[in-house]
Amino acid sequence: MAVAPVNNPAVAVVSGSPGFNYRPALAMLATLFFMWGFITVINNTLLPHLRSVFELSYTETTLIESVWFIAYGVMGMPSAFLIERTGYKKAIIIGLGVMAVGALMMVPAARMPSYGVTLAALFVIASGITLLQVAANPYVAVIGPAESSESRLTLVQAFNSMGTFFAPYFGGYLILSRTTGGTSLEGTELTAAQRIADAEATQLPYVMVAVVLAVIAVAIWKSNLPAMGAATSRVTREERRKHSLWSHRNLVLGVPAIFIYLIAEIGVANLFINFVILPDIAGITPAEAANYLVLMWGGMMVGRFAGSFILRRFPADKTLACFALFAMVVMIGAATLDGLFAMWCLILVGLGHSIMFPTIFAMGIKGLGPLTEEGSGLLITAIAGGALVVxxxxxxxxxxxxxxxxxxVLCEVYIIYYALWGSKPNAVAVDEGTA
Incomplete structure (x- = not known):
């Protein structure tokens, strides 16, 4: 990622000065990536549970996740404005507080039980995560040496995948294994009393999540995160007006790449359990299927740790294309095969998806120069693509x-196109990126 030269000493420190050790701050940020990955994937175990409780169709079930990602589109730019006014550290603390409030809202949602209140609670949680995303991704990209931004962002995203790896165990044990619907085969009819009891099972997990979020917020409040306000304001507003985001092909095509990638990742994750429990696939209970979902997210975690080293040795565009091609092949298998072969194809797509988000993000802001912050905001807003899982x-x-x-499968095709052709900065981007 190109960094425009500035005279502010704080910027020089954050941008990778030999005298500045950015690793403690990076470690602190890794806990945020872990938590929002953890909470997001709890939804994957929550969706089949809610489908049983409220007797939802697949469309209504995926609408729950759509509301989650609509928050990215609605709250993305307001989050950027909040960060500008409060600074990164305060914004991160606010984001954690918003997430904790949303988690506690799941308690009355479960006691009623109410599909509408559940949607509202998840929207609030996702709004807090949006604020963390808008703050943390550009922060990680800027806080260390510019030449290793892709590798560094992929490495920190691996901790996000670590959260997604442990979440199915947590949700499977505390939600699915403690409910009638979660331990019954597909097609089992539940009584009204059983559905109410199943709904109440979500209270304890979300209270525990709220407590952990509060602890992390206090830890960050007492930490010494370097101020990034000066570092991310590299040039004046007047200077930025001289440039156009739309002249940068890698960003213009990178925004839909993020959008489309989220459709692929979230669609697979949300429907994984519903797919695996089908009689002609694995024919197991939702609680058992959650254990296989762990393997899919585990593949993403392994892929990101490995990818952080691979990207130091091989070009990002070729690496992304190879991972996307692998994802396309296994998804064709999931769409055409039966039994355990289809299930394992769906598990393996986690490995293919692993490096996509951080690599596309880093490639999308490459060469933007003074427009890096605005480009980052657009790429984060594109996470709203997950809403189209409906x-x-x-x-x-x-x-x-x-x-x-x-x-x-179609989503993977576009990622291959972006990796090989769409991600290459044009002449304008290269010129401005050296400013």
Whole structure:
């Protein structure tokens, strides 16, 4: 990532000065990546649970996750404005507080129980995560040496995947294994009393999450995170007006790449348990299927740790293309095969998806120079693409759950296109990136 030269000494420190040790701050930020990955994937175990409690269609089930990602589109720019006014550290603390409030809202949602209040609670949690995303991703990209931004962001994202790896165990044990719906085969009819009891099972896990978030907020409040306000304001507003984001092909095509990638990742993750429990796939209970979901997220974690080293030795565009091609092949398998072969294809897509977000993000802001902050904001807002997982839910209702995975195959095709052609900065981007 190109960094425009400035005279502010604080910027020189944050940008990788030999006298500045950025690793403690990076370690602190890794806990944030872990937590929002952990909470996001709890939804993957929550969705089949809520489908049973509220007797939802696939469209209504995936709408829950759509509301989650709509928060990125709605709160992305307000989060950027909040960071500008309060600074990164205070904004991160506020984000953790918002997430804790949303987690506690799941308690009355479970006691009623109410589908609408559940949607509202998840929107609040996702709004807090949006604030963390807008703050932490550019922070990680800037805080260390510019030449290792792709590798560094992939490494920290690996801790996000570590959170997604442990979350299915947590959700499977504290939600699915303690409910009638979670321990019953697909098609089992629940009584009204059983559905109410199942709904109440979500209270304890979310209270525990709220407590952990509060502890992390206090730890960050007492920590010594370097101020990034000066570091990210590299040039004046007047200077920025001389440049246009839309002249940078790698950003213009990178925004839809993030958007489309999220459709693929979230669609697979949210429908994984529903797919695996089908009689002609694995025919197991949701609680048992959650253990296999762990393997999918584990593949993403392993892929990101490995990818952080691979990206130091091989070009980012070729590496991304190889991972996307692998993801496309296994998704074709998931859409066409039966039994355990189809299930393992869906598990392996986690490995293919592993490096996509951090690599696309780093490639998208490459060469932006004085427009790096605005470009980062657009890429984070594109995470709202996860909201279109409802389209896959509609396809599953209309054409069958397995056939809905052809949408994921198409998503992988675009990522391959972006990696090999769309991600290359044009002449304007290269010139401005050296400013």
């Amino acid at each position: 389209a896959q839910g509609w396809l599953a209702d209309a054409y069958g759950l397995q056939n809905s995975f052809w949408l994921t």
